Amino acid sequence: MLKWRRANKKEQTNILLHALENLERLRVQQQLQQQQQQQQQQQQQQTLQGEQQQQELPQETSQQGKQQQQQQLQQQQQQQQQQLQQQQQQQQ
Known part of the structure; x- marks a missing residue:
C-alpha cells in the first residue's frame, strides 16, 4: 500500500499492468489444470467401463463392486470440480 501511495500515475499504471498479467497467467494455468483433470476423469471412466464390459460375469458380487467403484x-470427480470452483472464486 505504501508503495502504491508514493507511486506516480505512470508507476501505478505499471503496477496494475503487472497485476493483470499475473491474473491472466493464473487464469490460463487454471484452464489447463481443468482440461487435464477432465481428460483424466474421462480416461478413468473409459477404463472402468472397459473393465465392466470385459467382466460381465453372472455373479452379482463383482457387479456390485464395479458399481461401488464407479460411484466412488x-x-x-465432483469433489475435484468443487475444489476448482472454489479456487476460481477465491481468485476473482
Whole structure:
C-alpha cells in the first residue's frame, strides 16, 4: 500500500499492468489444470467401463463392486470440480 501511495500515475499504471498479467497467467494455468483433470476423469471412466464390459460375469458380487467403484470415482470427480470452483472464486 505504501508503495502504491508514493507511486506516480505512470508507476501505478505499471503496477496494475503487472497485476493483470499475473491474473491472466493464473487464469490460463487454471484452464489447463481443468482440461487435464477432465481428460483424466474421462480416461478413468473409459477404463472402468472397459473393465465392466470385459467382466460381465453372472455373479452379482463383482457387479456390485464395479458399481461401488464407479460411484466412488464420480464422487471424487465432483469433489475435484468443487475444489476448482472454489479456487476460481477465491481468485476473482
